[in-house]
Amino acid sequence: QSVLTQPPSASGTPDQRVAISCSGSSSNIGINAVNWFQQLPGTAPKVLIYNNDQRPSGVPDRFSGSKSGTSASLAISGLQSEDEADYYCAAWDESLRIWMFGGGTKLTVL
Amino acid sequence: QVQLVESGGGVVQPGGSLRLSCAASGFTFNSYPIHWVRQAPGKGLEWVTVAWQDGINKDYADSVKGRFTISRDNFKNTLYLEMNRLRVEDTAVYYCAKRDYWGQGTLVTVSS
Numbered sequence: 001q002s003v004l005t006q007p008p009s010a011s012g013t014p015d016q017r018v019a020i021s022c023s024g025s026s027s028n029i030g031i032n033a034v035n036w037f038q039q040l041p042g043t044a045p046k047v048l049i050y051n052n053d054q055r056p057s058g059v060p061d062r063f064s065g066s067k068s069g070t071s072a073s074l075a076i077s078g079l080q081s082e083d084e085a086d087y088y089c090a091a092w093d094e095s096l097r098i099w100m101f102g103g104g105t106k107l108t109v110l
Numbered sequence: 111q112v113q114l115v116e117s118g119g120g121v122v123q124p125g126g127s128l129r130l131s132c133a134a135s136g137f138t139f140n141s142y143p144i145h146w147v148r149q150a151p152g153k154g155l156e157w158v159t160v161a162w163q164d165g166i167n168k169d170y171a172d173s174v175k176g177r178f179t180i181s182r183d184n185f186k187n188t189l190y191l192e193m194n195r196l197r198v199e200d201t202a203v204y205y206c207a208k209r210d211y212w213g214q215g216t217l218v219t220v221s222s
Contacts, residue, residue, distance in 0.1 A: 033209075035209060037155070037212075044203075044205060044212055044213065044214045044215050045147075045155065045205065045212050046212065047209070047210050047211060047212060050209045050210045051209070054210075056210045056211065086154075088154065088155050090155075090157075097169045098157055098169065098171060099145055099147070099157040099160065100157070101147075101154065101155045101156065101157060102154075103154050104154045104155070
């Protein structure tokens with residue numbers, strides 16, 4: 001497995017809370033930190049979460065990350081229309097020696 | 111503030127070569143591993159390579175091993191990617207990335 005597993009799509013209504021999952025294995029998420037990235041249409045990816053649950057300065061606290069075992073989750077509370085984007089997770093894989101990415105989740109705000 | 115600024119992208123024929131640069135500022139460059147990550151048109155993110163802090167240890171994706179070489183100059187705060195024997199499938203936006211910040215990317219197009 002060379003890709004972390006994410007749902008291809010997710011959706012929610014304004015003000016709702018949504019969660020995006022990311023599943024890996026004992027050689028990546030199980031032992032290393034998880035990153036989450038947001039990519040708005042036509043723009044470069046932006047780091048939302050690093051080290052499982054840390055937000056870079058400027059990222060709203062509506063975005064939060066968590067990890068349990070070999071899975072991680074990105075939660076977005078108070079969903080806004082500008083949150084409509086692609087979201088990716090990533091974690092370093094110790095066995096393959098690669099930074100493994102998820103396939104991405106397209107979030108739609110209804 | 112943290113900045114990662116990529117340059118060097120362009121159009122090249124299959125089999126050709128290109129050298130990308132990533133100029134870093136606003137943080138202690140030699141304290142962090144720095145990655146190259148690419149994104150082909152309409153596709154997801156694909157990790158390419160990483161140069162660890164010492165500049166000696168490096169890792170590569172199988173898809174570029176033997177063709178691409180990453181290096182870093184910890185005095186100039188600059189990361190490089192030497193790309194040889196380029197293929198059409200290497201066409202992508204190439205991003206320079208650290209764990210908490212990414213650059214804006216530079217486009218590499220491999221086409222005859």
